[in-house]
Amino acid sequence: MPKPVLSLHKLDAHYGDFQALFGVDMDIAAGEVVAIIGANGAGKTTLLRSIAGLLKNQAAQVTYQGDAIGALRADLVAHKGIALVPEGRQLFPSLSVEENLQIGAHTGRAGPWSLDKVYGLFPILKERKDQASTTLSGGQQQMVAIGRALMANPDVILFDEISLGLAPVIIKSIYDVLPNIVGDGMTALIVEQDISKALSVSSRVYCLQEGRVSLTGATNTISRDDITRAYFGVGA
Amino acid sequence: MDWISAIVQGTLLGGLYALFAAGLSLIFGVMRLVNIAHGDLIVLAAYMGLSTTVMLGIHPFVALLIVAPAMAGIGYVLQRGILNRTLGDDILPPLLVTFGLSVILQNALLEAYSADPQKMNAGVIETASVPVGGLTLGVLPLLTFAIAVAVIAGLQFIFYRTSLGRAFRATSDNSDIAQLMGLNKAHVFGMAMALALAVTAIAGILLGVRTSFDPSVGGARLIFGFEAVIIGGLGNLWGTLAGGVILGVAQTLGAKIDPGWQLLAGHIAFLVVLAVRPQGLFPRVAH
Amino acid sequence: MTARISRTSRSAQVAMVIAALGLIVLAAAPWWAGRADLRLLGEIYLYLSLAMLWNLMAGYAGLVSVGQQAYVGFGGYMLFALTMFAGLHPILAILAGGVLAALLSVPIAALIFRLKGAYFAIGTWVMAEVFRLSFAQASSLGGGSGSSLPVDVVKSFAASRSGREALSYWLALGAAVVVIACVYLFLRSNRGLALTAIRDSEVAAAGLGINIWRTKLEVYVVTSAFTAIIGGLIFLQKLRISPDAAFSVNDWTAFVIFIVVIGGIGTLEGPIIGTILFFLLRETLADLGTTYLIVLGLVAIGIMLKAPKGVWGLIRSRFDLELFPLSYRVKSDNSDKGA
Amino acid sequence: MSALLSIKDLQKSFGAVIVADASSFDVAQGEAVGILGPNGAGKTSLFNLITGALRADAGTIHFDDQDITKISAAARCKLGVARSFQIPQPFAGMTVFENALVGATQGGGLRGREAEVHALDVLDETGLADKANMRAGSLSLLERKRLELARALSAKPKLLLLDEIAGGLTDAECGALIDTIKRIHANGTTIIWIEHVVHALMAVAERLIVIDFGRKIAEGEPKAVMDSPEVKEIYLGIAADA
């Protein structure tokens, strides 16, 4: 395996008294697309929030391009080139569609993505650019959320449950554009409950259960039974 | 004619209240911060204006060039040093901290300037008047109203047309997600407080020109500011102006019935609005 | 089932014994304390009561009111009005003031309960201003200038000066004991359990059959009534009332919030500790005038930043103490396992 | 068999998101019904509508021959509807025992010693007895889910609504949970259970309802429902291509 661009070392995470992650280790190589799966509450979102800096950890628990970033504030992590497409889309309701995209570019990082390029990817958004973001359909909102993250021209992009609550056609269309996004070398972590979707785009998979990694391996070497067992903790 | 006059005077008074409230509205709208010290910050600005005019011998309006940036600086430091650490779902920490700030400000001003009433001298403009369709209107109240409109238009522009305003709105909507966009929440809030206190400087100077002030007069005006913000609806600056005008007109009309009813009428107008529309008249974000 | 439920702990039992002894000593204060100490203690009890009540409202029911001075002032004014115009005995007048406050608080709640969070806080404040301005219009009570309690009313309370001082001391002590006992017993009761549940999660509480609106209304009405009674006692000590003094947001709400939050909101121990701290500060520094108030402000800011759960929160995070035994302990008598 | 719960033309949406689209179904006294559906289908929202945490836009809900569409959540609980929350909502500052006691004294309407005994029984039943004195805020996720079940039971419900309580359990734990729920059911409590762990659901449910986009897309005897092509396609994405 090449030198990892992003690694987690014994990552713990707490919400007050409650511990959500227990010593998670992970190495992600540049350009890799990795799926993270697990049941509800397994700690997937927590993992992504820890990487993005929304949860504070010890500095050495997360390293990125050789820097210990575990204790860094989220905005500084963003400036370093890690972007998160949050669970449930989380658009800014008081910003228009275009403003939501523009604010994604706040870090001012150079790169291939621009407003035009995002509109090229999701043409429907251009038609709706002055609309309040809350008036879009769920799928369109998900497009804005993805576009917003791309506007930061990140090196690593984290997707949290992009298909949640979306109709199958929409899910399909979003998964159809995913290769265009990660195609030119962007590293991606994809959290997904729809296991087959997740596996279809990723090369490697981690399964979380109760805040611990219960299974990991290359997508093509892992069997459905392994996954189901790791996923629910029971044999199907 | 008397009633028309009362309404006109009330509207102009509303301009003053809106000016008191504009900074508050910004702070409340962006940070959900109930700033008990706002009235005292207005008085602080008035004293800074006074010192500047006395020391440099300049007109109070010119003193704004110094006071507004100074207040903005104070606001930024205050927000980053103290207030940011009190923000959250619980409204009590900011309430208590700004209460502490208010007590400190009042007493520090008392130490520095004594309790003597002070006033800034703005020359002929204070007493000048223009006849308008049978009414005689003071130039200063007209100017105050015009400034209130200009300030609110300016804030509205910053809020909705600039990247700083976009950052305000985004951080206010969801500060976690805004951080993901690379926005430093502490800095954005600091900028919002700086802007709010720059507006406060304008309110303070106009207060100090309009009437005499002493360290204790801030608190009495604070509640009108809050009322204007809430009547107008959270985060809607034009609503804040409307709220100020509603309060001002209610007060002058109440006073027309009996001067004892002046303040009461304003408060009752506030309660009636809330009874009918608990989110205020023009909330920006519908729930 | 062999498990047993206990609602006390060693530290609580010790605290109870100490409290009982302390109460006996305090009740005897008219025999051992100077007149000034009596008065100071009386004031401490009244502030403690206000703090307890506000804590019940804000700390447990989530009703952060900055308008409780409305009821303090109302109680004070009812003392004056009912003794002067209805000829009631002062103690009766104070109790009647409590009842009237309870009645008045219902329609007020109907209005201000529509508001949430910061809006609620400001709504209560405006309401208190409405009280102040309305009483300022009552010319028979002196309007904006206020009024003194007529000497014969004061004398009717107790004939001799020392009798009066002792009686008003005992009334204040009694009020504090009653308030603390009521709040404590309320929180220990099933309704208190419900209120605590609301504090932790409103949606789960509603799902378990707790009527949130009614529970909060009950708390609001009861605290309003008690607050008015305390207000009556306060102005029985002061002998003079005016709208600005009666409805002072600083004296009756800001300081009380200070006490509760500094001590530790949402606990019964917090207001007690806060009251002691507040009076320690005041007694040592008050003569410094402005400096005292500046220090007060600094303490408020400092504690909020360093210990947002207040002093009791700090203590409790170190030691697992509970002076007021509210919690239930399950003890299994046998060694057999529960499940 | 008279219907304990009867839902007619229930309608609810959040802006563009429709979570209940003219849903109608009955649940008989003593029945155990399973609900399935993809993420975001509106399952939890359905519970919210039944318990009163959400108000319906249109349609009616009858419980025990009484129209409960417009009454408060608290009143519904007193009538005998209790639920567990998918995202646990413990009373974090209270102990586990106190959490159960709230249910026993409020929704359950019990007093004094009787309430305490009932709360203890429920903790026994759900395997939380040895955690009784712990602060609920310090429980692990699985314990929190168990507490959800315990607290719902403590309110002595006629209708128990369970929202995803089996996720993340080991085989043995899951088996124990199934036994517990079967026991509760055998005692006469009517149950509606939302669960993604299908085999657990199949072990208890007498009938399955499948929803997607707030619509009922299949209903009936569990085996038959699971074998229907729509369910295979919409829900069991894994099974279909496995």
Place this chain on the structure above:
Amino acid sequence: QTPTIKVGHVSPRTGPLAGFAEADDFVLEGIQAALSGGVENNGKSYNIEIISKDSQSNPNRAAEVAADLILGDEVDIMVAASTPDTTNPVSDQAEINEVPCITTDCPWQPYFFGRNGNPAEGFDFTYHFFWGLEDVIGNFLDLWGSSGAAQNIGGLFPNDADGNAWGDPELGFPKPLSEAGYTLTDPGRYQPLNDDFSNYIAAFKDAGCEIITGNMIPPDFATFWAQAAQQNFRPKVVTIGKALLFPSVIESLGDRGDGLTSEVWWSPNHPFNSSLTGDSAGDLANGYTAATGRPWTQPIGFKHALFEVVRDVVSRAADLDDPMAIVDAIKSTNMSTIVGDVNFGAGPVPNVTKTPLVAGQWQKTGDAMELVITNNAAAPNIPVGGELKLLS
């Protein structure tokens, strides 16, 4: 060992009323120096210790510190000054705690009737010297009469202790004004710290008022006065109580302070001397200016006189250990002070006696504003310093 008599003193050192107490330090220092040799009583010498506390301009706080002084410091005599917000709560505490109390700096009606006093009974322990509304009315009538302005008066009375007393239909201004042939336009009581007087101004304009009177706090007057100019309302005489007492307030009004008129309770030109130091009024005022660099203010004389009376009482009391004996001594006070005669035997009601009052005008002399006595009909022994000038 000389025994000590403790005197408790409450005054508003801080807060909105602090102007009244700005000379406290200076006056108390002078008094302490003058009393340093002790006071003779029945051949025995007593020290006088003054314990001073701040009411923060808050009547609640005033009652509290008064009680502290009485109960904690166990003072033998209470004194207090400056507006009903200070004198009344302090007197109430003294009365109920049976401590002799002397107050000043508040017209006697708000003091006496504001405390629900009954002229038939009076109070047992509390005494007050100052002038009354009848005096201020007499002086104002004299001043207005000499001005030649139309007999149409606008009244500005706030809803506070002073305002209610001044505007009271029976005891205040309305009755004597109409008896003297004036028409009073009184729209009602406004709440202090008012932001808008346009209704008043409109009413005054409608009624053609050429004279304005009232009792206001400085910020309210400043608001009114600016609005009056803005709305082109230009009365000929403006005579306001309280707001126009202090040079700092007049200074803050700039040129618009020139020509305003006010009651004058005391000035450096009052022909009285201190019974304590022998200083004349002029000496005392100049001493203050020399010590602080600030212009003299009216409360200086009364604060000084308060302690003159205390010394006199201490020296005459039959038994200083008996509060009743001290009260008897107060009751029989008849002396000359730096503010005039204080004789509790000659009051309008029990417990109250009056000192002389005149009226004057702020006039610009050179760069500074000076309060010039223009009318002295009520106390001809106080010399007039200049002529009344009309505002417009």
